[in-house]
Amino acid sequence: MVSRAQMVQWRSLADGVKVSLGEHALRLSDRGLCCSLRQGPQFYRRTLNGHWFQVDTGRRRLADDEVERLLARVREHCQRLLESLPDDALREPLERAIHADYRADAERYQQIYPEDVPILPPDRYRDLVVQPATGCPNRRCHFCAFYRDRPFALLSEEAFQQQLLAIKGWLGEGVRQRNGVFLGSANALALSQRRLLGVLEHTRQLFGQLPRGVASFWDPDFSPSRSANQWRELQQAGLKRLVVGVETGDGGLRRELGKGDDTERLTEALTVASQAGIPLGICILVGAGGEQLSDRHLENTLRWITALPLGRQDLVYLSPLQNLDTGQASPRPLSDWLAAEQASFKRQLTHYSNAQVTDYRMEDYGYYS
Numbered sequence: 001m002v003s004r005a006q007m008v009q010w011r012s013l014a015d016g017v018k019v020s021l022g023e024h025a026l027r028l029s030d031r032g033l034c035c036s037l038r039q040g041p042q043f044y045r046r047t048l049n050g051h052w053f054q055v056d057t058g059r060r061r062l063a064d065d066e067v068e069r070l071l072a073r074v075r076e077h078c079q080r081l082l083e084s085l086p087d088d089a090l091r092e093p094l095e096r097a098i099h100a101d102y103r104a105d106a107e108r109y110q111q112i113y114p115e116d117v118p119i120l121p122p123d124r125y126r127d128l129v130v131q132p133a134t135g136c137p138n139r140r141c142h143f144c145a146f147y148r149d150r151p152f153a154l155l156s157e158e159a160f161q162q163q164l165l166a167i168k169g170w171l172g173e174g175v176r177q178r179n180g181v182f183l184g185s186a187n188a189l190a191l192s193q194r195r196l197l198g199v200l201e202h203t204r205q206l207f208g209q210l211p212r213g214v215a216s217f218w219d220p221d222f223s224p225s226r227s228a229n230q231w232r233e234l235q236q237a238g239l240k241r242l243v244v245g246v247e248t249g250d251g252g253l254r255r256e257l258g259k260g261d262d263t264e265r266l267t268e269a270l271t272v273a274s275q276a277g278i279p280l281g282i283c284i285l286v287g288a289g290g291e292q293l294s295d296r297h298l299e300n301t302l303r304w305i306t307a308l309p310l311g312r313q314d315l316v317y318l319s320p321l322q323n324l325d326t327g328q329a330s331p332r333p334l335s336d337w338l339a340a341e342q343a344s345f346k347r348q349l350t351h352y353s354n355a356q357v358t359d360y361r362m363e364d365y366g367y368y369s
Contacts, residue, residue: 007021007022007084008020008021008081008084008085008090009021010090013027013177014173014176014177015029015030015171015172015173015174015175015176015177016028016029016030016031016035016093016173016174017090017093019081019090019094020038021077021080021081021084023038023039023040024037024038024039024077025037025038026038026074026077026078026081026097028093028094028096028097029172029173029174029369030093030172030173030174031096031100031105031172031174032093032095032096032097032098032099032100033046033097033100033102033105033369034046034071034074034097034100035368035369036368037070037073037074037077039073041056042054042056043055043056044062044070045366045368045369046102046368046369047366047367047368047369048109048117048367048368048369049106049109049110049113049116049117049367050102050103050105050106050109051067051366052066052067052070053366055366059363059364059366071102074097075097075098078094078097078098079098081094082094082095082098108170109170111166112163112166112167112170113129113131113163114131114134114153114155114163115131115134115135115150115184115185117129117184117185117367118146118147118185118365119146119362119365120182120365120367121215121243121281121283121315121317121360122317122358122359122360122361122364122365123281123315123358124180124182124212124215124241124243125365125366125368126177126178126179126180127178127179127180127181127182127212127215128167128171128175128178128180128181128182128207128210129181129182129184129367130160130163130164130167130181130182130183130184130199130203131155131160131163131183131184131185132154132155132160132183132184132188132191132195132196132199133152133153133154133155133183133184133185133187133188133190133191134150134152134153134155134184134185135147135150135151135152135153135185135186136148136150136152136185136186136187136219137152137186137187137190137219137222138186138187138219138221138222138258138259139151139152140258140259141245141257141258141259142256142257142258143247143257143258143285143321144258146186147185147186150185150186152186152187152190154191154195157195157198160199160202161202164202164203164206164207165206168206168207174369175207178210179210179211179212180210180211180212180213180214180215180240181203181207181210181213181214181215181238182214182215182216183199183214183215183216183217185217186217186219187216187217187218187219187222187223188216188217188218189216189217189218189219189223189242190219190222190223190224192224193224193226193230193233193234196234197233197234197237200214200234200237200238200239201237203238204237204238209238212240213238213239213240213241214238214239214240214241215239215240215241215242215243215281216239216241216242216243217243217244217245218242218243218244218273219244219245220244220265220266220269220270221259221260221262221265221266225269226272226273227272228272228275228276229276231272231273231276231277231278232276232277234278235276235277235278239278240278240279241278241279241280241281242273242278242279242280242281243280243281243283243317244270244280244281244282244283245259245283245285246266246282246283246284246301246304247259247283247284247285247288248284248285248288248289248297248300248301249263249300249301249302249303249304249305250263250288250289250296250297250300250301250304251263253288253289253293253296253297253300257285257288263304267304267307267308270282270308271308271309274308274309274310274314275309279313279314279315280308280310280314280315280355281314281315281316281317282305282308282310282314282315282316282317282355283317283319283360284301284305284316284317284318284319284345285319285321286318286319286320286321286338286341286342286345287320287321287338287341288321291335291337291338294337294341297341298341298344298345298348301345302345302348302349302352305349305353305355306352306353310353310354310355311354311355312354312355312356314354314355314356315355315356315357315358316349316353316355316356316357316358317358317359317360318342318345318346318357318358318359318360319359319360319361319362320334320338320342320361321338342359345357
């Protein structure tokens with residue numbers, strides 16, 4: 001018979017340890033905090049702001065009493081593992097996990113980040129988020145559930161540097177699990193060229209050159225106009241992707257959504273940045289015209305996108321309108337017409353554009369630990 005101790009498996013991670021016993025598996029940070037728990041088919045993950053989600057079937061946020069019961073199970077499981085150790089090297093991380101203070105960690109997150117991190121593009125989920133600015137300078141987008149009540153504000157250079165130091169001290173080795181940096185919140189490109197170069201330099205000095213570089217949301221209608229030389233300067237300083245909420249290539253529909261209606265100006269701005277060597281991520285809102293104007297939205301958006309100088313390094317994100325929420329509810333099935341519009345966008349963009357096309361399911365996002 002195989003002993004309990006022999007069944008315990010573990011491996012060291014860059015920022016902690018992963019331990020499994022039977023159908024139970026834990027990932028513990030170097031601070032002893034549980035980042036994820038698998039119990040048979042059930043899989044739970046913790047976000048850095050202290051929330052827990054069950055992610056094996058959709059993405060459901062746990063209520064406070066469920067979190068308490070889950071953490072009690074984590075501690076009990078760590079205690080059982082401690083009693084079944086195959087290796088003394090596990091003793092210290094398991095003992096830390098038994099006594100970990102999750103409430104203090106969540107409070108530390110609130111102290112460091114001026115506002116919560118509501119969303120990132122799907123290819124940047126493992127980024128380290130830093131916030132040289134908060135809120136959104138537009139705040140008129142009718143469909144946006146993230147920034148409507150958050151006025152735009154810049155952090156002072158001193159406050160931003162203190163934030164970077166605090167993040168590094170708080171996450172510790174956990175920074176090594178992040179493969180890029182994302183500048184929050186809704187439009188860090190609204191900063192002046194001098195301030196933005198300073199942000200990139202301070203971030204590089206503290207965290208080094210992460211593999212995927214730096215990315216940011218960008219709204220050209222609420223940002224300084226930049227020359228090709230200025231974009232190249234930012235690219236050389238580490239800026240590797242710009243994510244733009246275009247939503248639709250139809251000027252009239254953009255105006256109704258709360259966006260600027262000058263699509264020619266938008267095209268010019270994106271072209272200059274792209275030709276300076278910065279890959280683009282173009283967000284398209286599937287369903288932006290409603291069912292009645294679906295054909296108009298599709299036709300004008302395809303015409304607008306195919307006029308851009310996009311290559312394989314660029315991305316087009318397709319995000320269904322009805323699933324734009326705060327990321328705490330399971331997604332509703334798409335209506336027939338919305339699913340058809342999304343499929344048509346994907347099919348035609350894949351055929352007529354060189355950019356990569358991917359779904360953007362905002363309800364899947366979590367700033368996970």
